[in-house]
Amino acid sequence: MAGVIEEVLNIFATALDWDGEHKLLHARRTALLSALLAEEICPDMTEELLRAGLLHDIGAIGLTDHIIHLFGERNNPRVFAHPWRGGVMLSLMELTKEAEIVRYHHEAFDGTGYPLGLKGDEIPLGSRIVGLADYVDICLYQNPKITKARLEDQFRDNPQFDPKLVDALFPLLTPDIWGILHDSEAITEELRRFWLKERGLKDKADELDQLDLVVEVLAQIIDCRHTYTAGHSYRVSFYSVGVGEALNLNQEELRKLRQASLLHDIGKLAVPKKLLDKPGKLTAFEWRIVKQHPVLSRELLAMAPFFADIAPIAGAHHERLDGSGYPDGLKGEEIPYLARIISITDAFDALTSNRPYTKNLTVEAAIKVLQKSEGHFDKEILIASVPVLASLGNEIWRYDTA
Structure with a gap:
């Protein structure tokens, strides 16, 4: 079984990704892409990147539309503030590492991002990874039939993204992974594979203790x-x-x-x-x-x-x-x-x-x-x-x- 907290976060991410009568895959695809990069670049960060990827848009709750439809509308105060709000929400769940990742995931490598305009290595590595994964998935959503080659062309020499991460990501998008990204059940199973691998010998009792706190905070978020x-x-x-x-x-x-x-x-x-x-x-x-x-x-x-x-x-x-x-x-x-x-x-x-x-x-x-x-x-x-x-x-x- 996947970790207790991961299962709860997956439920919440699934709820957030319901767009009217349609199920989006945005949170899960962002989490999977983030985890793939983490395994390659920073294996010790895989767990927090899975969680941060699932809930990177949690701060957008309360918007009139799903955040994926409002991409780029930084003049909307709620869109502009959603990375920071998300960081606060995750901090309340005592997910400190994930909170930092989410807080800065819309900063750009060339300094043109938001909310602080950080650039280069000023942006935490985890935030750079989730930010890249987030944008890759938005491109997949906007053009479901795009080929891997055309998608890669959009990111090569794009100054908004860390070139080392771009170089590392696209070789990981094998035909199998490409197929998984377009299959909701396959994505969930692949995420569970990561969870099982990362969970290791964690004390389940500790996770169940944290579960009560996470449930309380999620209830507050639902209501807000x-x-x-x-x-x-x-x-x-x-x-x-x-x-x-x-x-x-x-x-x-x-x-x-x-x-x-x-x-x-x-x-x-x-x-x-x-x-x-x-x-x-x-x-x-x-x-x-x-x-x-x-x-x-x-x-x-x-x-x-x-x-x-x-x-x-x-x-x-x-x-x-x-x-x-x-x-x-x-x-x-x-x-x-x-x-x-x-x-x-x-x-x-x-x-x-x-x-x-x-x-x-x-x-x-x-x-x-x-x-x-x-x-x-x-x-x-x-x-x-x-x-x-x-x-x-x-x-x-x-x-x-x-």
């Missing part, structure tokens, strides 16, 4: 894509664990409940931002797209073996006890027990938060709405939830309005 969802996943997790404790769940169930709550909306990363931010009513077609986000959450989390038990929980957080929910219209016992908890806490947080389409309710008013909708929710869980939500909700309310 939209102003109105800031803190949503944390609050849902906070409420859910409180309800779980009131229901006397054991520690393993509470762990699953917490992780599923934090990551329940990861599928929203694959939904166009303009739909989630739309102030007016969605069309029937737009609503169908938005209603797919629990399916995407389930599929993304199922990619990692250690998230297999929370994938169906996250995927069912919009199901309702009477079968009126989505995406599958599950009812009663068909809905996982922990998902029935999250359905209540998620609805409560939505009611008490400002959204583009509605003003927030007070804690007391939101609880009354839930109680009037008890046919939608598990009665036993709802009864246990009310005092918890009243207490914790008012605690959050006081904090947010202080």
Whole structure:
């Protein structure tokens, strides 16, 4: 199995690379190209270059379009700032080496890059590698039928890139690698090969300890894509664990409940931002797209073996006890027990938060709405939830309005 952290980062990169209904390969191709170069130039940096390649555009979350469509638009403040923002986000996950690589990956060898205009050896080697891999993949995206020879011509004598890295990269693009770059499943398998090789004798317990931190930070990043969802996943997790404790769940169930709550909306990363931010009513077609986000959450989390038990929980957080929910219209016992908890806490947080389409309710008013909708929710869980939500909700309310 690949490293725990790498599996999580691969899930997140896959979510970021969903462009509406299309799956881009940008993050994974950038990671693979970076790893190939690392093996040749600096083998001891392969692990951090894999991670940095996967998440090099994490700072672009919140843009109206996928960053690959905005390439070169440095007059856009968010585009200009995305390398630096990405570095900050990775620092919060304690991925210090990766943070430095991402921070400078848009600097150019001739000093014409951004955000600082560094040049030559002022740019960290890892940043030069990811920057080259990033641009190679953008060229592949813009012209999928380009030949290796024509692609190489675009980089020879290009002053923006370290000539030693250009010389090293293209001989590595064998026919086999060239084919892998155009096959999403093959790319994932090739990345896993690198992960297995780099993982060596690492202590899995240490990785699992870091996993909790990475999941927390990723939840914050998911929420920061939209102003109105800031803190949503944390609050849902906070409420859910409180309800779980009131229901006397054991520690393993509470762990699953917490992780599923934090990551329940990861599928929203694959939904166009303009739909989630739309102030007016969605069309029937737009609503169908938005209603797919629990399916995407389930599929993304199922990619990692250690998230297999929370994938169906996250995927069912919009199901309702009477079968009126989505995406599958599950009812009663068909809905996982922990998902029935999250359905209540998620609805409560939505009611008490400002959204583009509605003003927030007070804690007391939101609880009354839930109680009037008890046919939608598990009665036993709802009864246990009310005092918890009243207490914790008012605690959050006081904090947010202080």
